Amino acid sequence: MAGGGILGGGGASLSATDRRIGGRSCLQEVKRRERWLVALGIALHAVYMLSIFDIYFKTPIVHGMDPVPQRFSPSAKRLVLLVADGLRADKFFEPDSGGRFRAPFLRSVMKEMGRWGVSHARPPTESRPGHVAIIAGFYEDPSAVTKGWKANPVEFDSVFNRSRHTFAFGSPDIVPIFCRSVPQSTWATYPHEYEDFASDASFLDQWSFDQFHGLLSRSNDDPKLKQILQQDKLVIFLHLLGCDTNGHAHRPYSSIYLNNVKVVDKIAEDVYNLLESYFNDNKTAYIFTADHGMSDKGSHGDGHPSNTDTPLVAWGAGIKNPRRLISDSHSDDGFRFVDDHKHDMPTPIEWGLRGIERVDVNQADIAPLMATIVGLPCPVNSVGNLPLGYLSLNKAEEVEAALANTKQILNQFLRKSQLKQSTSLYFRPYKPLEDYSSFLGQIEEFIDARDYESAMKACHTLRSMSLAGLHYFQTYDWLMLMTIITLGYVGWMVNLILHVVQSYTFLGNLFLKKKQESSHKITKKVYLGGCLLMSLSSFILYLESSPVLYHAYVSMTIFLWTQILSKLQFINAIWKEISTKNFKSSAKLIAILMMSLIILEFLVASFSDRKLYTWFFLIAGLLAASHIFLLVPGRYMMALYICLSCWFLSIFTSMPAEIPDNNPLVFASGFLIVLLGMASRWLDSSRAGDKLWLYIVRISKTSQFHLLFVVQAILVVLSSLMVWLSTSHRAANKELLPVHQLTNWSIAVVSMVIPLFSPVSILSRLTSIFLGFAPPFLLLSIGYEAVFYSAFALVLMGWMLLECANLYSAEYQGSLHVRNLEDNLSGDDKARSLQLSDLRIPLIFMVLFNIAFFGTGNFASIASFEISSVYRFITIFSPFLMAALLIFKLFIPFLLVICVFSAITKLIRIPRLGCYFLVIILSDVMTIHFFFLVRNTGSWMEIGNSISHFGIMSAQVVFILLLFALTNIYTKDIEVPSAKLFSGKAT
Known part of the structure; x- marks a missing residue:
């Protein structure tokens, strides 16, 4: 691959396994550290995600207040x-x-x-x-x-x-x-x-x-x-x-x-x-x-x-x-x-x-x-x-009713003020209501004087001030919590960056060297200082009777920064390495980081306006086609395919998020999926002699695998027929027959098992996965999202071809004889070091992962969950089963993109877990942005969306990890070219 180390380095790119001192024991240490990092990331994101409720949406319930009785007789019994x-x-x-x-x-x-x-x-x-x-x-x-x-x-x-x-x-x-x-x-x-x-x-x-x-x-x-x-x-x-x-x-x-x-x-x-x-x-x-x-x-x-x-x-x-x-x-x-x-x-x-x-x-x-x-x-x-x-009510009764309402809200303010003052070491009162008793006295004077208009105005004023005071105590700890959470996210990302650099780039050698030179006394002092600071902060929070989560926020943030400080020598070594690079290398590093930030900001904006993806894929199609022309001249059909597939996908984000019922379209989509499967099957067999295609096509000619494809195609057609039959019968007879329900469940389950027995070449396995998840997706579809499934798969195939073109151009053109490729296929999975240019893989993954969110609706909105999607499986109200089916349907495009992502990391010999950590780093840049966009004022749509956007990004570390574990069942035995072929001049 062209390009230097991920932080701009160059020179020889060593194998991640060969580079680690200590052989197998050192490799086990890295794996142990990664398991610990994953567990920490899950805990950290789960805890920090809850912080928005402590910052913006604390529970309004407080106890210990007396009710305010009315001082007039009611009209109704x-x-x-x-x-x-x-x-x-x-x-x-x-x-x-x-x-x-x-x-x-x-x-x-x-x-x-x-x-x-x-x-x-x-x-x-x-x-x-x-x-x-x-x-x-x-x-x-x-x-x-x-x-x-x-x-x-x-x-x-x-x-x-x-x-x-x-x-x-x-x-x-x-x-x-x-x-x-x-x-x-x-x-x-x-x-x-x-x-x-x-x-x-x-x-x-x-x-x-x-x-x-x-x-x-x-x-x-x-x-x-x-x-x-x-x-x-x-x-x-x-x-x-x-x-x-x-x-x-x-x-x-x-x-x-x-x-x-x-x-x-x-x-x-x-x-x-x-x-x-x-x-x-x-x-x-x-x-x-x-x-x-x-x-x-x-x-x-x-x-x-x-x-x-x-x-x-x-x-x-x-x-x-x-x-x-x-x-x-x-x-x-x-x-x-x-x-x-x-x-x-x-x-x-x-x-x-x-x-x-x-x-x-x-x-x-x-x-x-x-x-x-x-x-x-x-x-x-x-x-x-x-x-x-x-x-x-008459005027006097109106004032009495308004006063009772005002006193009841004022009592909440006073109770919250009392509770906060009793636990705060330094209490900041809400100054406008420090003399609330004079307001009440003034209202009573107006009532005694029968100046009901003035009394009513005073009640409205006091009630508004009381509500503002309630909001003040709801967000009393806002500044402190925002600072701690932000520092925590930044600390987490720095730790991940250091881990990726240490374990997956050539700069990891610097860490091994500095680790040998460093004094354990310095590290012990850093950890001791972190423990003391953590104990002091926990003691202060205990004195203030702060919630348990406050302790978790502070402790996690201190722990993360303690980890960073313990690696200061390594950080200094990295900085020296970067600073010694020439201007061209530094400019390249800055340009790639800036471009990454621009793409991430685009993704943030897309959460509010999904139509941005329409323009993005129109432009991306042209750029990708131009890239193919430059890398592998003469591949006009491949360039045209990638351009048209991106344009096809761009249509869906310009369509309404509220999907109209269109069962004939769902029915027809099944046959489109079968046609795409047949086209992929033909490519897998007809392109076996093509130098560029040999990266992903190596189909087995056994009748067993041919039979598997036929069975999958039949299941897709059956699911289309069941869409038509189940929906028509339910609409006409207002019921779902048990035989329809059993058939739909059987088709969905069986179809997802078959890909495990498909050929292990990249295109064969991915095609089988595409066909395997098509029946449940069709059975859970009601409209144009069924066509989106095919369009999305076409773009994923385009991504595969783009990476094949990169490999063909960088590794084999003029440096190796491609005729040796078929002779060198093996199970050798040794990964090379990450390089700066590899950052495109997690970035493209992020874009495709988000288009899976917004391609057929607004996943970030609670109202986007279309409950009628599950009626071909269940109609009796069962909230948890229905929610599980809805979420599974939304997961299927994510499963496809992660399967392709896993295949690409194997194809170009980069460590998948290292790329996963890069994805989490990029996700957390967006998470911090969304953290500052959370609102508890403004329009209600803005409030709800701001919460869901932050929640989605916070949960992505767990979300993607679970999907990786699930898709690994399908992709772990994918066969790729031998690592021996990746030692050409471009490395």
């Missing part, structure tokens, strides 16, 4: 909360194609009986955090979503806790979260098996209503139950899951989903009529809303308006009547989101509601609204702003 899970606002408010509105009862409520608006959820727009915001009034720590659907990471206060009694019916994933630990609750859930994505799930909503109807019927024969129902401060909760399940299964524009909107409207009407006739006292309040919306592709989770905008309708006791507007013109109504950006979305004309006042809320505002309606103290951890526009 009981409250009914109806939550239509997964109901997006526009599908609820807009008319159907015939001009008829889907929710006639609730629409009549908005016009004649109550108030309406849009409730704005906050990402992650999932069922658990949405319900926590509605019922408990705070935005749950995003990390709590990872704890599952059932268990509460920390017990919290809610409207249900404060009620006299709560009746709840609905999903087994939601109701137990709030009722399991509430003794004054009566609840029931249906079995998980009822959540079948192959059927119309609106019956789940009817089940919840039937349970409640049966409860009221039983009360006529049960005096104790009757007595409970007649109490005040009663809460009734019906969780209606139908829209969510039907949205996932059939998309929110399907007739089944839109009909489910009519179902929940009918249930709301039935509940209203049932309770009004049962109690007949006009003391019941009703709230209808949703926990999140649903994207057009049938998913949710991110901050897109289709997921965050949900309907809110309130009526009954204590709720204002509709207010007519004189003008339909829209203006900023003063509403602000949680993150303070303006609400400026006008009411769409097609909703037909512009003449009726609309009162928007943040989702957490619903909890104080419900509590105030029935006279309950607001949940103690609520950050909701009481929406007075819904409440029918």
Whole structure:
């Protein structure tokens, strides 16, 4: 290979094994150190990934606060909360194609009986955090979503806790979260098996209503139950899951989903009529809303308006009547989101509601609204702003309600301030609220003087300051943690660089020499100083009662830099070696590092705009073709192939991320995959005499391997047929036959085992892997991503050809007789030293790995997980199995690129693990960038995406390592040319 050592060195490139002093024992020492580095990297990235929650998203739950009671009598004795899970606002408010509105009862409520608006959820727009915001009034720590659907990471206060009694019916994933630990609750859930994505799930909503109807019927024969129902401060909760399940299964524009909107409207009407006739006292309040919306592709989770905008309708006791507007013109109504950006979305004309006042809320505002309606103290951890526009109160009561809401938020600030002050060696108070008692005294004076307008303004001011104070203590340790984590990442990368240079480049000889010359006393002093510093920092953190993770952050960072300081002599030797190079070598080093940084920054930008890949591959196709022309003149077809394959792949990142259903395209993609397999098979046999192709083609002529190819082709065709058959039958009969399910599972499993028995030449094995993973990918596809699979494989083949051209030009052209190539094939896997030019391999890998992320969607968005992809394998709701299938589908392109990466490292005789460490270094440059891009303010889409981007890059060290281990099963016995042929002039 042309080029010097990875840090710009030149001269002889020694074998990594031959260079190590001590022979086998030294090699074992290197392997031991690498296992330790991998374990350290996994631990470090796992711990540091959690740091964003300590920096930006600390759990808002604090205990030890007293509730704030209301100082006026409520208008309602009981409250009914109806939550239509997964109901997006526009599908609820807009008319159907015939001009008829889907929710006639609730629409009549908005016009004649109550108030309406849009409730704005906050990402992650999932069922658990949405319900926590509605019922408990705070935005749950995003990390709590990872704890599952059932268990509460920390017990919290809610409207249900404060009620006299709560009746709840609905999903087994939601109701137990709030009722399991509430003794004054009566609840029931249906079995998980009822959540079948192959059927119309609106019956789940009817089940919840039937349970409640049966409860009221039983009360006529049960005096104790009757007595409970007649109490005040009663809460009734019906969780209606139908829209969510039907949205996932059939998309929110399907007739089944839109009909489910009519179902929940009918249930709301039935509940209203049932309770009004049962109690007949006009003391019941009703709230209808949703926990999140649903994207057009049938998913949710991110901050897109289709997921965050949900309907809110309130009526009954204590709720204002509709207010007519004189003008339909829209203006900023003063509403602000949680993150303070303006609400400026006008009411769409097609909703037909512009003449009726609309009162928007943040989702957490619903909890104080419900509590105030029935006279309950607001949940103690609520950050909701009481929406007075819904409440029918006089001026004095409005001020009292606002003051109770303000005191409850102020109590949280005071408690957090007290906790932080009790543990801090140097406490920095929030100065604007140091004299909070004077604010409260002033408000009381305004109330006594009946100056309600001034009292209300003072309440708003104090509440805003209290929320700002809460944010201050949420990010109290921001600067310290950001500094420690950044130093930790930098220390980790420096350690990796030193290891790569020491173990995989010719500069490792300098380390061996300096190791012999160095004094162990200096190393001991460095480690002793590191231990003392670690002990001192841990002692300080202990005195401040800091979380356990704080100790981990500091200890890891100190340990990493201690490792670096212990190798100062080696670092000095490297610096001297670099500084002695001529200007040309130094300029080359700087140019390659700058180009690497530019490519990494491009990859960072691509997380926000996937269409950048379209331009990238259009340009890359031209550059790669030009490179082929220069390296191996006359290879016009090869250059044209690489250019066209890059252009073909560029199409997919310009297509919409929301993949439309297109089963005929998936069906046709199976035959395209078979054609590509046949073309590869033909190349493998017809190019055996071509000098350049001999690097990767050496097919076995045995009938056994021919039969394997035929079997794989048949399985791909069968999977295409099963796509058509399974989907057609499920659409027509609303079910997945067990025989279809068993056939799909069998095809997927068998097809992935066959590549293990394929020929060991590079092209044969990679073709077999391509065909082997095609059936499960097709069975998990719903649209154009099935074609992406073939396009991606074509580009990977182009990468292989590019490296073959590099080898052909550098190693054999004019220096060796290629006719000797076939005679020298062997299992000799000795790797040469890494060189500066080899940095292209991890860089190309990073680009292709990221196009696998974004080629068919936005992997960094929670809402990109298309749940309908799994319906050919399972339809009964099973979150973990469904998630596993979704993730496996996303993994398949990654498996392909890593298999090709492994084959290339074998082909050009560079150490694969050394390249893996280079990939991790490059990934961590992006990780640091994303670490500083994490936000807890701004638009909700920006907040959610910033978290997922950082999380993806942090997890990549583990992610890639696991994929390497898995793909090694398929690539470990790949046969490559003998290392004897790599001793030409270019080395």
